[in-house]
Amino acid sequence: MDDYVVTVQNLVKHYKDVKAVDGISFSVNRGEIFGIVGPNGAGKTTTIECIAGMRRADSGSVDVLGLDPVKDSLALKRRIGLQQQESEIPDRLRLWEAMELFSSFYDTVLQWEALLKQLNLWEKKDSFYSELSGGQKKRLFVAMALIGDPEIVFLDEFTSGLDPQSRISIWKLVKELRDQGRTIVLSTHYMDEAEKLCDRVAIVDHGKLTALDSPSNLISIHGGHTRIQFNVGDVFDGESLSSLKGVEFIQNSDNVCSLEVSSSSAIVEIVKQLDAMGQGLDSFKIEAPTLEDVFLNITGREVRD
Ligand SMILES: Nc1ncnc2c1ncn2[C@@H]1O[C@H](COP(=O)(O)OP(=O)(O)O)[C@@H](O)[C@H]1O
């Protein structure tokens, strides 16, 4: 039986004449890591804010844990945690004071000491908020989103601007939260992050949902061909490769041969053929499509800001 914790149907939200969300529908399963990805201005933050009860949708319906996020906002706030893309707290608040304060808002809380340790903030517990780096502030807001022992955690662009170590430690924490049975709804514009972390990914563009599936299904449906490259000498004849089954494209320039193949059996045939031709395979590289390719294939390559 389906066990949805969030159901969004035909969500529409304008800001004056800007249609930020244009009829989005999806459901989030209990216990999954659900990713929302899309270019800048796609409507990710607005969608998350409508689900978490921070904004009222113009039309459509949102159900979160059987509650209406606007009408039942108080009841919902006790059961969800939200890390917003842009948050601030008073500069002169020390970290431990902030954690104590936020703990006092909830009936059930997680140990904030443990959260600060997991997020590598323990040694900063006596520092003022104003003394934190950008990445430390970001991690503090993740800790605050978790303090109320939430059933659903919303993380909006939770790793932008973080160094690789912090990203890895937050990924680990997000997986632990999921393994504890919580649901995580996150937005990101890092495709490697969405691919590694999310059970399912929704691609949003211009306020519309353009694809929704597991990263591996998205890649096999929209990722395109696997690319192969290897170095060749001045005289290389690729004719015998281009006729192999599954070879979709071949180009030979600057002593590099590039191919695109539509099946893994084509790779085997290429290697066999090259071996028969006495071609060395030291530089042979296989690049399978990633979620980044899916994203670019679906949303295009022009820059948004
Ligand atoms: N508070 C606001 N007032 C006016 N326009 C906004 C506001 N917030 C977002 N927008 C606009 O709505 C669209 C969607 O924004 P947003 O939901 O923040 O997208 P994303 O999080 O995907 O970058 C953008 O065109 C953005 O400029």
Ligand SMILES: [Mg+2]
């Ligand atoms: Mg945003």
